[in-house]
Amino acid sequence: MDGLLSGLATVFQPLAFFYCVLGTVLGIAVGAIPGLTGAMLIALTLPLTYYMTPTDAVVLLISMYVGAITGGLITATLLRMPGTPSNVMTTFDGYPMARAGKPGRALGLGIAASFVGGLVSWVFLWQLSKPLSIWATRFGPFEYFTLIMMAMVLIASVSQGSMVKGLIAGLLGMLVSMPGVDPSSGQPRLTFDWYMLNGGLKLLPVLIGVFAVSQIISDILELGRKVERVEASSSGILIRLRDYRKHGLNMLRSSLIGTFVGILPGVGASIGSVIAYTAAKNVSRTPERFGQGAEEGVVASEAANNATVGGALVPLIAMGIPGSVIDAILIGALMVHSIQPGPTLFLTNADVVWAMIATALVANFVMLAVMLGTAGWVARLAYLPRSHLLPVIVVFCIVGSFGLDNTMFDVWVMLIFGLIGFALERARYPLGPFVIGFVLAPLMEEKLRSGLMMTAGDITPIFTRPIAAVFLLCAVLLLVWPLIGSWRRRPTSDSLAE
Amino acid sequence: MSDGTDRRVDIAVALFLIVVCAIGLFETRSLPPGTFEPLGSAPVPQAVAGLIILLCLVVIVRALRRPPAEPDGLERSWLDAGAVILFTLAYAAAMHFRLASFAILTTAFLTVCIGALVRFRPKSMPVVLIVALATGFGCQYVFTRVFIVDLPGL
Structure with a gap:
């Protein structure tokens, strides 16, 4: 409790609280503009945090994370355009509700569910992070290696689209992280005798390229798309106590689903909201109303996607494993401030960790206040002409990449990865595994090599150490299960004959 | 198992990745084996690049089995x-x-x-x-x- 109180005291310092409000407002604004995502905002803000204390930086970035996930609710409801990918399920029922003359109620239910989802997952974040990090300190290199391997396979297997492409994206991210001087041997590798590559490819230009530049190109392709809009109305936005009673079970169930999906490494808010929506539909007495303006649909989707935020921070804080793509960027933010994420974070940087946990709570209250007070105005942001906005964001991408080391090399890296990210996305390669592979590969290789050094090259501890073996088994099952599933679904000769 | 991508895009991207990985494999062949540790600098990037090439071949084979999409004009x-x-x-x-x-x-x-x-x-x-x-x-x-x-x- 002392840690939490000190975290809250940090967040309520005037400057930190200003960053918390600013981050939440910016997150909501960006979340409400279709095509701009929280990952893009956080990647672009990261260079500006160099000049902040680590605590202020994490307060700002986590507030943006909370705001961005919620902000997408507004455009999903009023324009049938999910502000972020995690709000897709909200469009199914939020927009029909808005068209039926209840935009305020749809927004109110979404905001209330987002708030409850955020709070439920925060309780897990608060209670689980420390015990899990203490447990993780028992991990040796082989446990860590197999845990990361399991996380990578999990990310690839649950990513949208083909699993093979998910695996390729993850492996490509790993390969891209390898140029530079090998930290174990001091040997330059994959540098092509080019001294600029000796330090490796930095996280920030790669992130900005993959998430911001590629998104800008995709958005330009969508510029001509017509937007179906419903006028924003705040009438009915304040939800009554009886509504909480009516939707309480759904909120709680969806929040729990979102939290546990968030805890799974690399599995983000989109999947959490899909599972919660499906669960709500399955237990509903009126499943036929889903997709036509069912209140339960909005509640399930929004409670779950906000709950993934707290859930996803659990593996980040406890083990240094990102629970989502934005968490991968947060890991980069910690590393920029010379903070090594991992199980010892509670010992080495307790103030930063408790500030992160406290921010996840405070930002939820700020989000509630801002959304209830400004939802109607924020909705108008979606009408900003994107033809004007997107080139301006290109300028910020260039300044952000240049600001890292004052070198144009990083700008070129960012632009090249923007084009690569765009090509990968056109071919339906998920970008999440790419970034998480990029972040985790150095740690994974370091653990494997230090493990092999300890055992003089003997790999068998991976199979004989219980925790490592369990992680490995999970990785194998995650890899094999979809193959078995598709093999079982394949039509037999008998069924074809029928 | 198609994910709805145009097969030309699939093949082009997979071929690009194969070329990138082949260049990576070529670059790592001259790395010396480890002196203080058993693995050395080369095996991990080589294994990763090799796996990507293998999986890209799977993508290409799957794409070739799909019917080609209708050619569309430059919008x-x-x-x-x-x-x-x-x-x-x-x-x-x-x-x-x-x-x-x-x-x-x-x-x-x-x-x-x-x-x-x-x-x-x-x-x-x-x-x-x-x-x-x-x-x-x-x-x-x-x-x-x-x-x-x-x-x-x-």
Whole structure:
């Protein structure tokens, strides 16, 4: 409790609280503009945090994370355009509700569910992070290696689209992280005798390229798309106590689903909201109303996607494993401030960790206040002409990449990865595994090599150490299960004959 | 198992990745084996590159089994995207070679880029110019005076 109180005291310092409000407002604004995502905002803000204390930086970035996930609710409801990918399920029922003359109620239910989802997952974040990090300190290199391997396979297997492409994206991210001087041997590798590559490819230009530049190109392709809009109305936005009673079970169930999906490494808010929506539909007495303006649909989707935020921070804080793509960027933010994420974070940087946990709570209250007070105005942001906005964001991408080391090399890296990210996305390669592979590969290789050094090259501890073996088994099952599933679904000769 | 991607895109991207990984494999072949540790620097990137090549071959085989998509014409939006990419590369190159100050280059870039996206409609151009000037000179002021960040350009 002392840690939490000190975290809250940090967040309520005037400057930190200003960053918390600013981050939440910016997150909501960006979340409400279709095509701009929280990952893009956080990647672009990261260079500006160099000049902040680590605590202020994490307060700002986590507030943006909370705001961005919620902000997408507004455009999903009023324009049938999910502000972020995690709000897709909200469009199914939020927009029909808005068209039926209840935009305020749809927004109110979404905001209330987002708030409850955020709070439920925060309780897990608060209670689980420390015990899990203490447990993780028992991990040796082989446990860590197999845990990361399991996380990578999990990310690839649950990513949208083909699993093979998910695996390729993850492996490509790993390969891209390898140029530079090998930290174990001091040997330059994959540098092509080019001294600029000796330090490796930095996280920030790669992130900005993959998430911001590629998104800008995709958005330009969508510029001509017509937007179906419903006028924003705040009438009915304040939800009554009886509504909480009516939707309480759904909120709680969806929040729990979102939290546990968030805890799974690399599995983000989109999947959490899909599972919660499906669960709500399955237990509903009126499943036929889903997709036509069912209140339960909005509640399930929004409670779950906000709950993934707290859930996803659990593996980040406890083990240094990102629970989502934005968490991968947060890991980069910690590393920029010379903070090594991992199980010892509670010992080495307790103030930063408790500030992160406290921010996840405070930002939820700020989000509630801002959304209830400004939802109607924020909705108008979606009408900003994107033809004007997107080139301006290109300028910020260039300044952000240049600001890292004052070198144009990083700008070129960012632009090249923007084009690569765009090509990968056109071919339906998920970008999440790419970034998480990029972040985790150095740690994974370091653990494997230090493990092999300890055992003089003997790999068998991976199979004989219980925790490592369990992680490995999970990785194998995650890899094999979809193959078995598709093999079982394949039509037999008998069924074809029928 | 198709994910709805055009097979030409699938094959082109997979071939590109194969070439990148093959170059990576070629580059790592000269790395010496480890002296203080059993694995050395080469095996991990080699294994990763090898796996990517293998999986890309799976993608290509799957793509070849699918019927080809109908060829579509070059849409206007693709021309827009191509133009923005070209302008961005030119803007970055101009900053790389320090042809002018950040404010001037940014103003020029935004005028041309946003102008192209709004088809240089005379009615829109005053707003475009205001946005370009405000962003170019505003960013220069805010980044250099408030955030004390160095900017690219002269």
